[in-house]
Amino acid sequence: MRKFFPVEELARDSRFNQVTMKDxxxxxxxxxxxxxxxxxxNRLVPSRPDASAAARGxxxxxxxxxxxxxxxxxxxxxxxxxxxxxxxxxxxxxxxEDSFADAVPFALKxxxxxxxxxxxxxxxxxxxxxxxxxxxxxxxxxxxxxxQAACSTDPILRLAGxxxxxxxxxxxxxxxxxxxxxxxxxxxxxxxxxxMLADEVTHVxxxxxWLRRVTEHDPDRRKKALEFQSVVDKLxxxxxxxxxxxxxxxxxxxxxxxxxxxxxxxxxxxxxVSLAALEERKxxxxxxxxxxxxxxxx
Amino acid sequence: MPCTGVRPxxxxxxxxxxxxxxxxAPWDRRELPGLFDVEExxxxxxxxxxxxxxLFEALGGWVATVPELDVKMRLGTHCYKHAWHAELWHxxxxxxxxxxxxxxxxPANDAMVRFIEAMTEPEAPEQTIEKLVGVYRVFIPHFIAAxxxxxxxxxxxxxxxxxxxxxxxxxxxxxxxxDGEMLxxxxxxxxxxxxxxxxxxTRLEKLMIEAGGIAGPGSIGGAGxxxxx
Numbered sequence: 001m002r003k004f005f006p007v008e009e010l011a012r013d014s015r016f017n018q019v020t021m022k023d024x025x026x027x028x029x030x031x032x033x034x035x036x037x038x039x040x041x042n043r044l045v046p047s048r049p050d051a052s053a054a055a056r057g058x059x060x061x062x063x064x065x066x067x068x069x070x071x072x073x074x075x076x077x078x079x080x081x082x083x084x085x086x087x088x089x090x091x092x093x094x095x096x097e098d099s100f101a102d103a104v105p106f107a108l109k110x111x112x113x114x115x116x117x118x119x120x121x122x123x124x125x126x127x128x129x130x131x132x133x134x135x136x137x138x139x140x141x142x143x144x145x146x147x148q149a150a151c152s153t154d155p156i157l158r159l160a161g162x163x164x165x166x167x168x169x170x171x172x173x174x175x176x177x178x179x180x181x182x183x184x185x186x187x188x189x190x191x192x193x194x195x196m197l198a199d200e201v202t203h204v205x206x207x208x209x210w211l212r213r214v215t216e217h218d219p220d221r222r223k224k225a226l227e228f229q230s231v232v233d234k235l236x237x238x239x240x241x242x243x244x245x246x247x248x249x250x251x252x253x254x255x256x257x258x259x260x261x262x263x264x265x266x267x268x269x270x271x272x273v274s275l276a277a278l279e280e281r282k283x284x285x286x287x288x289x290x291x292x293x294x295x296x297x298x
Numbered sequence: 299m300p301c302t303g304v305r306p307x308x309x310x311x312x313x314x315x316x317x318x319x320x321x322x323a324p325w326d327r328r329e330l331p332g333l334f335d336v337e338e339x340x341x342x343x344x345x346x347x348x349x350x351x352x353l354f355e356a357l358g359g360w361v362a363t364v365p366e367l368d369v370k371m372r373l374g375t376h377c378y379k380h381a382w383h384a385e386l387w388h389x390x391x392x393x394x395x396x397x398x399x400x401x402x403x404x405p406a407n408d409a410m411v412r413f414i415e416a417m418t419e420p421e422a423p424e425q426t427i428e429k430l431v432g433v434y435r436v437f438i439p440h441f442i443a444a445x446x447x448x449x450x451x452x453x454x455x456x457x458x459x460x461x462x463x464x465x466x467x468x469x470x471x472x473x474x475x476x477d478g479e480m481l482x483x484x485x486x487x488x489x490x491x492x493x494x495x496x497x498x499x500t501r502l503e504k505l506m507i508e509a510g511g512i513a514g515p516g517s518i519g520g521a522g523x524x525x526x527x
Contacts (some may be wrong), residue, residue: 001359001421011365011423070374071362077377079357082351084400087411106388112352114393116361123367137367147362198323 002080007148010071015138016064044176044249047182054249055180058137063172064142069170070119072150072162076112080104080155085243105214106157109205115163118199125192132188149232156214160225165232168257170200170272172242175253201260207260233270240278245269249280251278303500332453339435339457340450344402345513347387351403352414353437354380366485368388368431374476379470386463405515416510422497427485428498433504434478435495436502442471444512463516488517 013020040107042052081088083103130136174197181190215222237243242250252274257267334342357377364370373462391399405411417432449464486492511517 001363003358005359005362010361011363011370013365013367067367067370070370072359073356074374074377075357077381077445078355084403085348085351086400087405088347089416091411106384109351110381110385113358113378116358116374117378122372123371123374127367218318 001078001157004151004153005071005079007144007151010068010126011141017138017141019141019143033098036262039081039223042247042249043251044180046180051180051184052134056133057131057140058173058177058249059126059130059133060135060140062135062170062177063123063130063187065146065166065170068147068150069162069166070116070123070148072158073112073115073119075150075163075291076104076155077109079153080109082106083198085100095291108155108159108210108214109229111210115203115206116205122196122199125196129189147284149235152190152228154221154225156211156225157228159207159210161232163203164211165229165236167200167203167207168233168260168262169236169242171260172250172253172258174200175256190257195230197242197256201256204257204262205235205259230269234273234277236275237270237274239281241275242271243274245275245278247282248274261283288290303419303502304466311323328454329375330453330455332423332457332487333451334448334453334457336394339378339452339460340391340396340402342513343394344396344399344404344445345406346444347384347391347399348403348405348511349410349414349437349441350380350384352418354378354384356414356418357433359418360421360429363421363423364426366428369426372481376474376477378475383467384471386467389393390460390463405508406512407516409505409509410512410514413502413509416505417502427473427482427491427495430478430482430485431498433496434482435499438471438475438478440498440506440512440517442468442475444517445471447517451519466521 010018023134042048045051067252082091082102083105085103127137146162146166149166150154150158152158152161163224176192177196179189179195181187181193209223211222215225240248242252244251244252252267257270258264262270312474317445336358354377357373357380361370361377363374364373376396389397396402417437420428420432445464445468449468452460454461482495486495
């Protein structure tokens, strides 16, 4: 089995359709793209006219995201040599691979294996919740950008991108869905989201702790990892889907992020990046509308 | 309370708490001697830890390569269980005087390394049967055998902490073996697939025979069972 599995080869059965992030966001059922007159809030709440479809779409997004998170955690168990594993080092040497650059602590791998189990449960939960919400596997497309963040060849960049940026987003998503369940009078949904939220806080904390421990004496590597996290954070703020603004369907779960080891400054940075992404998206839509008006008038 | 020879008032209590009792209850038949000395137990546990590590790494790596959703989820779940087993053995090694657990975290021999390479070779999405056969029809049954031999032959008193871990781990191994075997049976639908599964199992079993088992020759007794009694 190869090290570093390419994203385009992720194995799926025939029900799945994989698309790019841009295609996914252009899906007319997507939360931010609507034909109706503009509303004051895009936040995912039961009173939204498209709440049912939007919630099903988000749940499907959670489902495929959990599959990729499971795959990413699993690959981290496999792709990197455990520090002190001399037999694996000999194998790597025999295959002409750099055997020192990618060694990770045994305990880090144990955390990733634990995360794989947690993500497997989340897949199970989200399949059942999708069914509960009247959706089915493949009803919405899957974009594989989450796994792409799990493809870094530096384990610390991978942890920063996956555990801090993506699992951080999961905290925001589950908080929003939990509140949606509460407002909709759906204790089944609220109950499940709360359990998943607890796991995600743990995963983000794992990422925060390992980032600090492994880069304790390597400030350059830490800086690089935090920059990579910032890139992933921005990527996942695509179109302002997640921000403090009511115009975003998903809010920023500040309290849970704090529990997961984010500093106040880090949360503020993510808030700024998310708002900037929202403004970019709005400017882009305005440009397209102006072009369309010009075209119609000509 | 030390025995002073003075009996406090017993009142209506019939049983005398000061009556001497045997140190081992009549139903406690544990034996003091065992087949393994400290060094032999540690050596085997180092082999177990290495093998469990290779197994959880393989299961984790395969998750992305299998298209079957139910298999994907099971592999993720089992990945953690084997990581936990490796952790239990990692923690046991310093208790057996090995303060540098990595020193004994080794494959039993070169044949075991070749077995792992052959077991982890299948990667294509069409090879789920081979992946599962390697783990659930060869590797895990050999874990069950080696662990059972260790549990039944080590000193039931001096090596009780190892036995406790073995009991937890064996429960997992049996559960996972059952899961895996049922997945294999549900995937095999044609005589050709039966042949594929059997051919892969045969290839891996031959390598395992060469290795002598999870802990090398003597993994389940016979020559090389080793250690002082």
